[in-house]
Amino acid sequence: MFWNERIETLPRKELEALQKKRLKQTVVQVQKVAFYRQRLADAGIRPGEIRTLEDVSRIPFTRKQDLRDGYPFGFFAVPLSKVVRIHTTSGTTGKPTVVGYTKKDLDTWADLIARNMTMVGLREGDVFQNMVNYGMFTGGLGFHYGAEKIGLTVIPSATGNTRRQIEMIQDFGVTAIHCTPSYAMHLAEVAEEMHADLPSLTTGLFGAEPWSDAMRAELEQKLGVTAFDSYGLSELFGPGVAFECPERHGLHIWHDCYLVEIINPDTGEVLGDGERGELVVTPLAKEAMPLLRYRTGDITMKLEDGCLCGRAQKISRITGRSDDMLVIRGINVFPSQIEHVLLRIPEVGNQFMVYVDRINHLDEMTIEVEINRSYFSGELQDLARIQKKVVKELRDTLELRTTVRLVEPGTLPRFEGKAKRVIDRRDQK
Numbered sequence: 105m106f107w108n109e110r111i112e113t114l115p116r117k118e119l120e121a122l123q124k125k126r127l128k129q130t131v132v133q134v135q136k137v138a139f140y141r142q143r144l145a146d147a148g149i150r151p152g153e154i155r156t157l158e159d160v161s162r163i164p165f166t167r168k169q170d171l172r173d174g175y176p177f178g179f180f181a182v183p184l185s186k187v188v189r190i191h192t193t194s195g196t197t198g199k200p201t202v203v204g205y206t207k208k209d210l211d212t213w214a215d216l217i218a219r220n221m222t223m224v225g226l227r228e229g230d231v232f233q234n235m236v237n238y239g240m241f242t243g244g245l246g247f248h249y250g251a252e253k254i255g256l257t258v259i260p261s262a263t264g265n266t267r268r269q270i271e272m273i274q275d276f277g278v279t280a281i282h283c284t285p286s287y288a289m290h291l292a293e294v295a296e297e298m299h300a301d302l303p304s305l306t307t308g309l310f311g312a313e314p315w316s317d318a319m320r321a322e323l324e325q326k327l328g329v330t331a332f333d334s335y336g337l338s339e340l341f342g343p344g345v346a347f348e349c350p351e352r353h354g355l356h357i358w359h360d361c362y363l364v365e366i367i368n369p370d371t372g373e374v375l376g377d378g379e380r381g382e383l384v385v386t387p388l389a390k391e392a393m394p395l396l397r398y399r400t401g402d403i404t405m406k407l408e409d410g411c412l413c414g415r416a417q418k419i420s421r422i423t424g425r426s427d428d429m430l431v432i433r434g435i436n437v438f439p440s441q442i443e444h445v446l447l448r449i450p451e452v453g454n455q456f457m458v459y460v461d462r463i464n465h466l467d468e469m470t471i472e473v474e475i476n477r478s479y480f481s482g483e484l485q486d487l488a489r490i491q492k493k494v495v496k497e498l499r500d501t502l503e504l505r506t507t508v509r510l511v512e513p514g515t516l517p518r519f520e521g522k523a524k525r526v527i528d529r530r531d532q533k
């Protein structure tokens with residue numbers, strides 16, 4: 105079993121010995137992939153030379169583009185006959201990335217999810233509604249099998265038909281839900297419209313996109329749950345890579361299965377604890393598709409060792425993806441920062457859209473946000489006051505002047521999967 109307390113709280117020395125052993129196995133496993141044989145040869149590394157955890161820094165990074173170039177099965181280290189499932193990541197442009205799993209991989213993955221869910225207190229007797237896409241997206245089947253492994257009663261409701269979702273929560277006495285934070289916000293809105301109470305709910309597992317602590321407070325208040333952050337990506341099985349414990353101060357990353365580094369995304373230099381940069385992961389227990397030093401694109405940092413719960417090292421909540429980051433007139437802006445500001449302003453809702461244009465060679469950012477009717481008298485001067493307030497709050501946080509457009513409640517798009525709130529039109533002209 106992967107989720108017993110013993111492995112979660114392994115003393116550092118034992119953990120490092122286990123990591124070292126698994127790293128060596130991984131380096132052997134990647135030899136079955138032509139890409140890695142070539143990559144290591146080009147770097148002048150013989151597999152036997154990777155003996156310590158420090159040696160990993162000699163290995164070149166693997167990028168998402170490498171995986172795309174290997175489409176479809178170029179990164180499989182086992183014959184296709186041993187691959188029992190395939191997922192793909194949502195490709196925004198071109199071909200998606202293909203991920204394969206052996207039977208053992210699926211077992212390991214379900215164990216990791218089970219470990220996360222038990223960590224936040226879910227047990228047999230809990231009723232779990234999994235409100236994410238069950239197709240190629242790993243959040244659906246990933247959580248499904250992990251939850252069944254601990255014996256939860258699983259409702260594979262997937263996405264869509266929010267009113268029906270709310271009825272199921274009520275009728276089946278659902279205690280825990282899993283969805284994206286933006287869908288959870290939509291769920292809360294619809295429940296409010298239906299005047300539906302959800303008294304059975306205690307636990308919300310939210311992931312697949314960055315979300316702020318302000319959003320956490322809002323979701324907890326509206327849905328009556330304790331909200332936990334879930335992190336993962338398909339290239340590393342899917343969800344289950346890191347998860348918040350009941351302390352909810354950073355996410356425990358499972359070091360027996362993932363070797364973690366933080367790098368400067370521009371230079372590739374390895375950073376220390378407490379320094380923010382891009383998360384790079386070498387999975388240590390993958391059979392069908394082993395990877396070395398995979399650049400996740402996600403921005404976080406390692407937190408100092410030691411959590412009140414006794415488990416091993418944590419990373420901070422993801423502040424964004426390095427490719428989500430907008431550079432507006434030379435200033436780095438993450439959509440999560442905008443969300444954070446808007447959630448603090450009661451006069452506006454929590455749905456928003458960001459448009460970026462280049463006008464007369466200057467980047468211009470426009471933010472559309474819904475007005476909150478209960479704070480709006482209907483007077484025009486009231487509109488102007490609210491708009492000015494939003495502009496000021498955004499400027500104080502982002503150090504950037506923006507244009508703010510207030511729109512009617514309920515008119516901005518709602519997202520069931522990953523939210524696409526940013527439309528960058530700068531390259532289209």
Ligand SMILES: [Zn+2]
Nearest residue numbers: 349351411413
């Ligand atoms: Zn902890």
